[in-house]
Amino acid sequence: GQSLEQPSEVTAVEGAIVQINCTYQTSGFYGLSWYQQHDGGAPTFLSYNGLDGLEETGRFSSFLSRSDSYGYLLLQELQMKDSASYFCAVRSSGSARQLTFGSGTQLTVLP
């Protein structure tokens, strides 16, 4: 099966840069994705890395290194509205191909 580890909480101030790490254990997978969930809301897709390297989408960037079984989400120019939970996820390429999520990182942005 797959397992993903993320820090449970991260705190940063407005305007700062924060990195949320995700380490995973899986025998094979298609790629690493990130989802954002505000309190009481639905998770929404943020970013996907199918290949190693950096993907940039506005203020958000995501990175994947398959050799290190590691990825991260980088949020720049933090805004108060970025306070939310962030989940990394992988879909195994094995027989059990469900999308597996990490336990999530609660990001708090302080003024």
Added chain:
Amino acid sequence: KAGVTQTPRYLIKTRGQQVTLSCSPISGHRSVSWYQQTPGQGLQFLFEYFSETQRNKGNFPGRFSGRQFSNSRSEMNVSTLELGDSALYLCASSLAASVGNTIYFGEGSWLTVV
């Protein structure tokens, strides 16, 4: 186009009862997956359906079941409810099954078991 719609949004049930939750996927999406989310926990995969067939199943007891209809709408059922079943149940849809990492979630159904 309309997003994923889940009903009901909130419900309270008593231990031992059963509950049915409904999910209408985004138009054109044929894959529906269900997740359970509890406070402090991540999203725990329940099952995934595509073309009325269950493609994957998570590590949940048999009290949890689901189905998908020909119009891709899906329902999940929990029988003999326990207090620990109190959770947010999220449905997500995607175009195809078991591929890709982009799925679209509904707002969820908040279930409280008392």
